Structures are given as C-alpha cells and as structure tokens.
Amino acid sequence: MTDHFGRETLDYLAEPLLSGVYGGDPDQLSAPSVLPRFVEMERNQGSLARALMGTRNSKGSEPLFRTLKGGLGCMIDRLAAKANVVTGAAEAIAHRDTGGFRVRVNGAWMDSDHLVMACPAWAAGELLCDVGGRLASLLRMIPYTSSAIAQMVFRESEFDGQRAGTGFLVPRAERRRLMACTFVGTKFPNRVPADKITLRCFFGGAGNAAVLEESDESLIAIACEELRTILGLTAPPIHAGVSRWPRSMAQYIVGHGARLKEIESAASAISGLHLAGNAYTGIGIPDCIRTGRQAAAAIVTS
Numbered sequence: 001m002t003d004h005f006g007r008e009t010l011d012y013l014a015e016p017l018l019s020g021v022y023g024g025d026p027d028q029l030s031a032p033s034v035l036p037r038f039v040e041m042e043r044n045q046g047s048l049a050r051a052l053m054g055t056r057n058s059k060g061s062e063p064l065f066r067t068l069k070g071g072l073g074c075m076i077d078r079l080a081a082k083a084n085v086v087t088g089a090a091e092a093i094a095h096r097d098t099g100g101f102r103v104r105v106n107g108a109w110m111d112s113d114h115l116v117m118a119c120p121a122w123a124a125g126e127l128l129c130d131v132g133g134r135l136a137s138l139l140r141m142i143p144y145t146s147s148a149i150a151q152m153v154f155r156e157s158e159f160d161g162q163r164a165g166t167g168f169l170v171p172r173a174e175r176r177r178l179m180a181c182t183f184v185g186t187k188f189p190n191r192v193p194a195d196k197i198t199l200r201c202f203f204g205g206a207g208n209a210a211v212l213e214e215s216d217e218s219l220i221a222i223a224c225e226e227l228r229t230i231l232g233l234t235a236p237p238i239h240a241g242v243s244r245w246p247r248s249m250a251q252y253i254v255g256h257g258a259r260l261k262e263i264e265s266a267a268s269a270i271s272g273l274h275l276a277g278n279a280y281t282g283i284g285i286p287d288c289i290r291t292g293r294q295a296a297a298a299i300v301t302s
Helices: 005-024 034-046 048-055 073-079 121-127 134-142 209-213 216-231 255-268 285-301
Strands: 091-096 101-105 108-112 116-117 144-155 167-169 180-183 195-202 240-250 273-275
Touching: 005 167, 005 180, 091 121, 116 285, 121 134, 134 255, 144 209, 144 216, 195 209, 195 216, 216 240, 255 273, 273 285
Parallel strands: 116 273
Antiparallel strands: 091 101, 101 108, 144 195, 144 240, 167 180, 180 195
C-alpha cells in the first residue's frame, strides 16, 4: 500500500479499515492473505490505481451490508432444529482403533467417522494434540486478537451528537481507545425502533488486549467520553451493555499462506479430519459458510 499511495494512505485509510475487519496491525498482515484481490489486480494490470478505477462503477446497487432480520442466532437455531445436536464444549479427541474419532463432550464419549473442526485454530490445536502433534502445533501458531463491544441505546429525541452514516473508524494515528463505532439502525434499519438510536463501540485489536480487563462500567464511560469528543454527544444512554470476544479474530500475518499449506498437508494426512472457520482463507461469515460447505462436500464424496 505504501509503495503505491504513500504512508498517509496506509495510516488513514488502510489501517482503520484493516483494524476494523481484522483487528490487526497492517504492518504485520499478509497482503496476499487479507487483500488477495488487490494483489491479483496489480499482478494482472500492473497498476493498482488503474485496476481500481476500472472497477469503480461495476458493483451495481447491491446493499453493502447484509444480515438476518431475526439476528444471526436464528441461523444457529435453524441448523440445530434440523440436526441431532449435542451442545457442550469438547473436552478431548482421540483416534479410534478401528478408524475415525472419539470425542468427549460433557463427560461422555461419542464416535464418528469424520470430524469437522470449526472452532478457533488455537482451540483446535489444543484438542488435536493426541491426533496429530505437528498439525496441532501449526494451528496454535496462528495468532488471534481480542475485542470488546460496548452497545448503547439512546432516545432519538435526546441524541445531540453528529450523525455519522453507518458509523466511523478511528485511525491508529489518532486513536485513544475506541477503534470504531457503528450506527446500528442506519446499517440495519430493522434492528432499531424509529424512536431510538443504537451505537456499537468497538475496542481491542492488536496491541490493545488489556482493554478487555476494564469493567463494563469503565468501558461504557470510555465510550461516552470518546463519543463526546468525536461526535459532540452529551446525552446519556438509556441502556448499555458490553460483550467480550477474547482471542476471536484470526490474524493472517506475513507467512500465513506458507503456514496454511503446511496445515492443509498435515490435516489431509489424517483420514476423516476437516478444518473450517475463520482461521484459514477468510474471516467473514460467508467465508465460514464456504469452508463449512467444503468440509461437508468432502465428507459426502469420501
């Protein structure tokens, strides 16, 4: 990015975007892994600027953001309703003598011919130590960052701050604690009543894991103070809550592509084992769905 557009573009455009999506440090992230389309554009057209100009008006009028009207949890509920689901945390995984796997959940062992590991890579690494030591070690090498979200609801009639479209990102060069803020009702109109405004304030990311140790009250106070500075918002929220997501965002750092090839090779040597989730070839929900479908297709055709 700096080679094409200079350091300021990285600091004030690329960094907040990459921090918002990956919660990572752009100086450490792998361009082929996090921006594969940009790398392909440069390779094919010789100029990233020329390629971007050529695609500027090609996207049509599709909405930029999508979600499920009933919340993402309804997707899990629907999947659970159509399958024989045992809930609980996996405690151990072992090979069966006859092939396949044994998985202990809630103290009870279950047998399976195939096993799809769709959890974070670090958790998969911990569980697969007795199944494939080299694979487990490689999985634990994928770094993760953490995040916390302070969500606050305001009465629309009392909201005295600037409106900022669907939200804003704070570049690291000017960041105190707040990374980003989303106006939920503007981004997803069906999520918020017309007489309310809901803001989601994001904290954490690379180098900021300590923010998760703040109390809920402290995080909400920090969010209110920074929103006062940025938006001029002085109205108090009528409701507020905090969600924490420790070690949730996989980091595709430099060398991720080479490590991924090693992981795929080690996993393919273990018959019936499949990997899915956000640690490998994309961190978004569509990427997770894609890897899940690939695992299912591999099981069906095996």
